[in-house]
Amino acid sequence: QKEVEQNSGPLSVPEGAIASLNCTYSDRGSQSFFWYRQYSGKSPELIMFIYSNGDKEDGRFTAQLNKASQYVSLLIRDSQPSDSATYLCAVNSGYSTLTFGKGTMLLVSP
Amino acid sequence: NAGVTQTPKFRILKIGQSMTLQCAQDMNHNYMYWYRQDPGMGLKLIYYSVGAGITDKGEVPNGYNVSRSTTEDFPLRLELAAPSQTSVYFCASSSGTGLRETQYFGPGTRLLVL
Numbered sequence: 776q777k778e779v780e781q782n783s784g785p786l787s788v789p790e791g792a793i794a795s796l797n798c799t800y801s802d803r804g805s806q807s808f809f810w811y812r813q814y815s816g817k818s819p820e821l822i823m824f825i826y827s828n829g830d831k832e833d834g835r836f837t838a839q840l841n842k843a844s845q846y847v848s849l850l851i852r853d854s855q856p857s858d859s860a861t862y863l864c865a866v867n868s869g870y871s872t873l874t875f876g877k878g879t880m881l882l883v884s885p
Numbered sequence: 886n887a888g889v890t891q892t893p894k895f896r897i898l899k900i901g902q903s904m905t906l907q908c909a910q911d912m913n914h915n916y917m918y919w920y921r922q923d924p925g926m927g928l929k930l931i932y933y934s935v936g937a938g939i940t941d942k943g944e945v946p947n948g949y950n951v952s953r954s955t956t957e958d959f960p961l962r963l964e965l966a967a968p969s970q971t972s973v974y975f976c977a978s979s980s981g982t983g984l985r986e987t988q989y990f991g992p993g994t995r996l997l998v999l
Contacts, residue, residue: 818991867986873930875920877926
């Protein structure tokens with residue numbers, strides 16, 4: 776059974792701070808990793824993906840991957856109240872499907 | 886492009902009734918998926934399809950059926966609805982299985998079984 780673990784939160788950060796969201800996965804064969812953002816009552820939307828060890832930056836977002844530790848994280852710099860949402864980590868293990876974590880709720884206070 | 890569309894947006898069913906949740910995509914994607922999401926939980930895969938005429942079970946297929954007669958459409962059938970099927974259902978599609986392949990989600994169908 777492939778598992779993806781996330782702290783459910785909520786993670787509360789003040790506006791302008793760095794938010795750090797973490798995810799661990801059980802399948803060592805996992806090849807690519809996705810971060811989705813889901814606003815309340817809405818569908819998930821992709822923020823970014825990563826498949827190589829190290830960091831990948833896209834604007835205020837940085838994804839970090841450490842395959843040896845089976846760990847992936849998402850950093851959000853200069854957090855804004857509009858970043859308040861649930862962030863879902865998803866893992867592609869080389870088949871046609873993704874395994875999702877339960878998500879971490881992020882609250883950014885003005 | 887409309888992307889992934891789902892109908893209806895909301896539905897109330899009585900126990901034992903049946904219904905079909907509709908999903909369509911206009912991106913010419915081969916891969917389509919059905920998920921359910923319960924409150925405070927992640928997405929659980931119900932069924933998926935890698936092309937017209939090909940479907941396979943996901944993590945939680947019991948109580949559901951699917952068919953894929955065209956590339957565009959992937960309906961989900963609920964037979965004999967039960968309260969445990971109260972959930973939000975999302976359909977998604979992607980173009981393939983490469984490392985970068987992204988799943989695009991529809992707006993969801995909220996289902997209440999009473």
